[in-house]
Amino acid sequence: MTSQHLPSNSAKIKLVKKLAILGSTGSIGNSTLSICESFPDRYQVISLAAGNNIDAAFAQCLRWRPKVISLATESLAESLISRLKAEGITNIEVVHGTAGSIRVATLPEVNFVVSAIVGVAGLEATYAAVCAGKTIGLANKECLVAAGELIIAAAKQHKVALLPIDSEHNAVHQCMRGGAPAEVKQIWLTASGGPFRNTPIAEFEHITPQQALKHPTWVMGQRITIDSATMMNKGFEVIEACRLFNLPAKQVRTTIHPQSTVHSLVEFVDGSILAQISVTDMRLPILYALAYPERVAVTEKESLTFDLTTLSQLDFSPPDLTRFPCLRLAYEAVEAGGKACIALNAADEIAVAAFLEGRIPFLGIPRTIETVLQLTSGQSPASILDVLDADLVARACAREVIARQFTVARR
Numbered sequence: 001m002t003s004q005h006l007p008s009n010s011a012k013i014k015l016v017k018k019l020a021i022l023g024s025t026g027s028i029g030n031s032t033l034s035i036c037e038s039f040p041d042r043y044q045v046i047s048l049a050a051g052n053n054i055d056a057a058f059a060q061c062l063r064w065r066p067k068v069i070s071l072a073t074e075s076l077a078e079s080l081i082s083r084l085k086a087e088g089i090t091n092i093e094v095v096h097g098t099a100g101s102i103r104v105a106t107l108p109e110v111n112f113v114v115s116a117i118v119g120v121a122g123l124e125a126t127y128a129a130v131c132a133g134k135t136i137g138l139a140n141k142e143c144l145v146a147a148g149e150l151i152i153a154a155a156k157q158h159k160v161a162l163l164p165i166d167s168e169h170n171a172v173h174q175c176m177r178g179g180a181p182a183e184v185k186q187i188w189l190t191a192s193g194g195p196f197r198n199t200p201i202a203e204f205e206h207i208t209p210q211q212a213l214k215h216p217t218w219v220m221g222q223r224i225t226i227d228s229a230t231m232m233n234k235g236f237e238v239i240e241a242c243r244l245f246n247l248p249a250k251q252v253r254t255t256i257h258p259q260s261t262v263h264s265l266v267e268f269v270d271g272s273i274l275a276q277i278s279v280t281d282m283r284l285p286i287l288y289a290l291a292y293p294e295r296v297a298v299t300e301k302e303s304l305t306f307d308l309t310t311l312s313q314l315d316f317s318p319p320d321l322t323r324f325p326c327l328r329l330a331y332e333a334v335e336a337g338g339k340a341c342i343a344l345n346a347a348d349e350i351a352v353a354a355f356l357e358g359r360i361p362f363l364g365i366p367r368t369i370e371t372v373l374q375l376t377s378g379q380s381p382a383s384i385l386d387v388l389d390a391d392l393v394a395r396a397c398a399r400e401v402i403a404r405q406f407t408v409a410r411r
């Protein structure tokens with residue numbers, strides 16, 4: 001992708017983008033709706049998919065009057081229909097489950113889908129949206145980790161743009177506009193290092209969920225916050241970057257940058273390095289993806305401008321893989337191929353939930369994943385159903401590993 005592929009200013013026409021938001025009640029979903037609130041002449045909400053938060057889904061129906069909304073289960077959908085009826089609203093179609101999110105993502109009038117359901121729960125709807133030719137703003141990283149090869153192939157086949165919302169990949173996407181893909185030597189994904197960057201390794205065993213949920217720079221959903229504390233999040237981003245930018249793992253580097261000011265960098269073959277700097281606010285990468293290939297002017301009201309005069313220090317250092325084994329495991333999984341990345345993601349989701357419930361210690365997360373990876377074999381998946389099967393197998397394996405670890409720990 002180079003600048004010569006972008007329309008000239010004179011060719012720009014302001015078209016209203018018609019949005020489906022998958023994961024509308026989450027952190028990214030709410031930030032996307034806040035952008036729609038700021039730019040109502042550019043972005044129109046057509047359909048929403050939420051999980052279990054019926055109060056938030058109800059409030060979103062009142063505010064946005066979507067054509068269709070999906071909830072995780074049939075009983076939640078029925079409750080929402082009753083609540084809407086009591087308000088005199090009968091023209092919103094309420095659907096549920098995977099079929100419901102697929103309907104939300106593939107409505108004919110939708111032309112842009114924000115994929116922000118957490119975990120593989122968002123996979124089928126995202127894949128369906130790609131196959132239906134929708135432009136995708138991709139926040140959900142688990143989709144590319146578990147089914148990256150299939151999604152990228154489908155995007156090529158249907159000539160669909162996958163625009164990254166994850167801030168690091170969004171930064172890389174922006175920097176890539178400075179050169180041709182063949183001119184890229186390597187990319188550098190920055191990482192804050194999370195809350196335990198300087199914690200003595202001896203104390204890692206006693207880290208509590210409350211401590212791990214305090215991210216130094218970003219406010220995010222629970223799973224991604226714990227993934228940031230273990231640096232598995234950076235590992236997922238390495239895999240995501242390999243898929244999105246068609247690079248081998250050795251050309252995707254990571255660097256600890258505690259200020260989280262530079263969101264990532266692209267190093268070109270001539271020695272130039274381009275970096276992207278902006279406020280740490282997810283509304284900015286969301287707006288970039290929604291507006292691409294244009295850039296939308298923001299005002300003081302959105303508070304998205306970065307005050308360069310306040311910038312005094314930028315530190316970069318290599319990550320310590322003994323402190324953060326999850327990052328090493330992610331590099332190993334992407335190199336191994338086959339079903340390893342599916343197992344990595346599934347085992348992590350189960351281990352993070354067990355940690356949050358106090359069933360395993362912080363270091364139980366990488367231990368569980370490493371054991372599951374050792375027990376995983378098999379060819380790359382040929383379909384999304386294969387991915388979901390392998391995901392279920394890896395989850396069951398992770399639960400067994402945890403049950404054993406837990407029993408041993410209690411003895």
Ligand SMILES: NC(=O)c1ccc[n+]([C@@H]2O[C@H](COP(=O)([O-])OP(=O)(O)OC[C@H]3O[C@@H](n4cnc5c(N)ncnc54)[C@H](OP(=O)(O)O)[C@@H]3O)[C@@H](O)[C@H]2O)c1
Nearest residue numbers: 023025026027028050051052053117118121139140220221
């Ligand atoms: N937050 C960030 O800054 C950030 C940055 C980069 C990438 N991401 C990625 O973006 C995705 C979303 O992150 P987040 O922080 O927004 O997560 P979050 O706040 O936990 O929100 C997750 C969303 O997914 C919905 N959901 C969960 N299970 C569902 C199901 N079975 N069916 C339908 N919807 C379901 C939730 O609905 P309910 O709340 O109604 O249950 C909620 O709307 C993740 O993949 C994350 O890795 C997030």
